[in-house]
Amino acid sequence: MPAPVVEVAHVTRTFGPVTALDDVSLHVEAGEAVGVLGPNGAGKSTLLSLLAGLRRPDRGTVRVAGGDPREPRARARLGVTPQATGLPQTLTVREVVDFVAGHHRDPVPRQEVLERFGLTDLARRQCGGLSGGQQRRVAVALAFVGRPQVVLLDEPTTGLDVPARLALWEAVRGFVAGGGTLLLTSHHLEEVEALAHRVLVVDHGRVLVAGTVEEVRGRTDVRRVRFRAAHVPGDLLAGTEVLVHDGDRVELLVPDADEFVRDLVHRAVAFRDLEVAAASLEEAFLALTGTPGDRS
Ligand SMILES: Nc1ncnc2c1ncn2[C@@H]1O[C@H](COP(=O)(O)OP(=O)(O)OP(=O)(O)O)[C@@H](O)[C@H]1O
Helix, strand or coil, X not given: CCCCCEEEEEEEEEECCEEEEEEEEEEECCCCEEEEECCCCCCHHHXXXXXXXXXXXXXXXXXXXXXXXXXXXXXXXXXXXXXXXXXXXXXXXXXXXXXXXXXXXXXXXXXXXXXXXXXXXXXXXEHHHCCHHHHHHHHHHHCCCXXXXXXXXXXXXXXXXXXXXXXXXXXXXXXXXXXXXXXXXECCHHHHHHHCCEEEEEECCXXXXXXXXXXXXXXXXXXXXXXXXXXXXXXXXXXXEEEEEECCEEEEEECCHHHHXXXXXXXXXXXXXXXXXXXXXXXXXXXXXXXXXXXX
């Protein structure tokens, strides 16, 4: 079996009293795309910064493309787009692409990069004059200039409109289809579904769920049920996540809304104003973790 291109083994990283990563392990093979999902502060960016060689783990080991990502040989095989990107404001898009290309032995030709990421029309514009979404597209494109073996994208499509997001997904898919290895973080399961084969759900620095996209989709497939009822038998609430139970107002996350509503009817609960809706991913995290998704 080929050696994994990304190897994270029992990694722990703390920042003072905060344990950002707690005994995390992950192997990614060539041509594989893995999405890291989790609420704010879960540890996603910390994981990517260790893989990018920007930080060192307190415990455990990190290897990328056969080496320590803090060493230049492994770093040369890496393309990275961090969450916050500061492009040189006075350089044009083509100048920035050329600047990055100048650091690599065999870069992708400028025109090809610009076309692949839909940046041809922006080539002569100064980065400082681009919209936030346009700057984001440039920043993501730069990760691919050096023909990397591994690309790390931290929330790549934050702030992009739908067409820009779809175009970027297409370009990233092309990289993976060509044998590239991708690790991306996201808050959106649909983005991970669009790009990744496997998913890691992290929270409080720990891996809660790891599996294929379908497996994780199954575990996060909860429904939000809202109704009014003067009394609900306590055992009906077991196995649900109670969001609101205030007077006659009840709001729950349930794994199977059909079954839950059938139970309400069977037990002759006098409910009214029933609403069933798909839960957001943050709510699905809540059902998985028992803690609010967004703690930022
Ligand atoms: N340089 C730092 N100094 C102190 N604490 C840090 C530092 N970097 C990260 N942390 C803390 O580590 C935890 C994990 O942060 P991290 O940025 O990895 O989360 P995240 O999952 O990427 O969140 P988000 O979705 O908001 O980007 C958080 O509690 C954060 O406050």
